[in-house]
Amino acid sequence: MISRIDLRGSAGRAVLDSPAALRDVMPRAEFDVEAALEKVRPICDDVRHRGVEALIEITERFDGVRLTDIRVPADTIAKALGDLDPKVRAALEETIRRARIVHRDQRRTDVTTTVAPGGTVTERWVPVERVGLYVPGGLAVYPSSVVMNVVPAQEAGVRSLAVASPPQKEFGGLPHPTILAACALLGVDEVYSVGGAQAIAMFAYGAGPCAPVNLVTGPGNIYVASAKRLLKGRIGIDSEAGPTEIAVLADATADPVHVAADLISQAEHDTLAASVLVTDSAELADAVEAELKAQVAATKHTARVTEALSGRQSGIVLVDSVDDGLKVVDAYAAEHLEIQTADASAVAARVRNAGAIFVGAFAPVSLGDYCAGSNHVLPTGGCACHSSGLSVQSFLRGIHVIDYSRDALAEVAHHVVTLAEAEDLPGHGAAIKARFEWGLPE
Incomplete structure (x- = not known):
């Protein structure tokens, strides 16, 4: 039902040590905007x-x-x-x-x-x-x-x-x-x-x-x-925004019932939805696959979920350690990232790229979809490495208001003129000189 990518051992090390190569091997939906x-x-x-x-x-x-x-x-x-x-x-x-x-x-x-006496930027x-x-x-x-x-x-x-x-x-x-x-x-x-x-x-x-x-x-x-x-x-x-996605970073302490249920929760959105498990435990991977078979058969949208889980965008990634798993999830930059490991809070604190991070067994993505208080409009398709989810900031613009007195301008005027001439923009310097009848201060 769900494919595997094995990044263990020396062959996997070559990929893990190259962020570009790692991004290339990760499952991802085709979404040609x-x-x-x-x-x-x-x-x-x-x-x-x-x-x-x-x-x-x-x-x-x-x-x-x-x-x-x-x-x-x-x-x-x-x-x-x-x-x-x-x-x-x-x-x-x-x-x-x-x-x-x-x-x-x-x-x-x-x-x-x-910035200087008489010179402010708001x-x-x-x-x-x-x-x-x-x-x-x-x-x-x-x-x-x-x-x-x-x-x-x-x-x-x-x-x-x-x-x-x-x-x-x-x-x-x-x-x-x-x-x-x-x-x-x-x-x-x-x-x-x-x-x-x-x-x-x-x-x-x-x-x-x-x-x-x-x-x-x-x-x-x-x-x-x-x-x-x-x-x-x-x-x-x-x-x-592209198809929704979940990545779960889990070790042997994770409950396969929880992990499988969370992968299914995103797969039911759409046939292109991505569900990815990253783990250093082959035993957990096996148990999650068994749970997927049982839970998918019992879920309402079986056909849709099955297509999503078996698609190229979903998979189980095997690694040698949680540290390697962190490299994988940072390269993937998931819309939703769950951390289900021992000391999950400490592991979550090391994540660099994710739309939202869900820590531990009792913070599933479904909570964030509805009642966590966080926002569920999040970057997809790897965009979490450079973009944030929707927030108050999304609807605000920062405007700089520059207020300088005559003396404050005089103090820095020679620097402005010097830089204007260095950029071959003499008109910029002339706009400064025009404000001082006696010329620029030494």
Whole structure:
């Protein structure tokens, strides 16, 4: 069901000692965003030029739904909350509460630095004016993604929020009612029944009731990722999210029942989802494989999980030690990384590359998906080696405010002129000299 990569012994050492070689041998899904651009470009151009009319036609073609209005009425959003299962409402309310606690502590404060007497630089943190938040709606329903996108934006102080989610035929062309209910709980009343690349184009160019946004966040399929790439620059984006992934670094102390269950939990997202176990225990690997066979047969989405686990993106990586395992997971840079080893906290502290790290037997990825308080919109495809997950910071811009007095400028003016001349930009130096009638100080 799941393949193995053996990096033990001298042959494995050659790979482990080369980060580039290690990245090349790790399992990874094929996710060619560039190739999807050919399909996405005409969709985005159509939305740009024909607006709502294009959105309605594209939605009918791809989603099988003929919309009369792309915006979800406010009373429909309120009704979805009223009809929500009380248990689901309670769970969402707790998820929101915990997410607010964590993200509120991420708020930034302005800092003023005195560089010289009379010369200061202040870094101001200013929220993005308007954001578009994309919530996928394919194989599963993701009200939790509403929370993960909206809460950090609100805590950052974003004034204008719009949510887009694909229309569902079974709900009369509206997004799933649980997604609408989550929006209501968060006080978001601007919601659009638009999915895919066309939703990203709507946010970028504006269409009908939807004004253009400055930033788009949220995960989606390859066409959403491709539209983000195409329109980046006109809009800011959080990332080009690919298929979800989990890596588990485990030793002989790990419980194979837990490890198998956690690998399955990500595999049920999508047939391209990646589940990777890295271990120095062949006995654990064997036990996890046996557990996978038993648990996959009993899970609801058996076919989907089986395809994901048997795909090229999933596998068990055998190493000689936990230290070698750390090299592997740092090279892989997983979206979600679980540490299930002896002294898991100490091992986790040594990890350099991961979207989020889950420490020990009682912090599974499922907790982070919903109620840990952390954000589950995380970098995929190895991007965790250079990018972070969604946070309050994602919705803020740092602006430097430079305030110098005449004397403070005079003190450093000769250095500015010297550097301007060194770069053959005499106009830069002249802009300094023009401020001093008597010339520059010696």
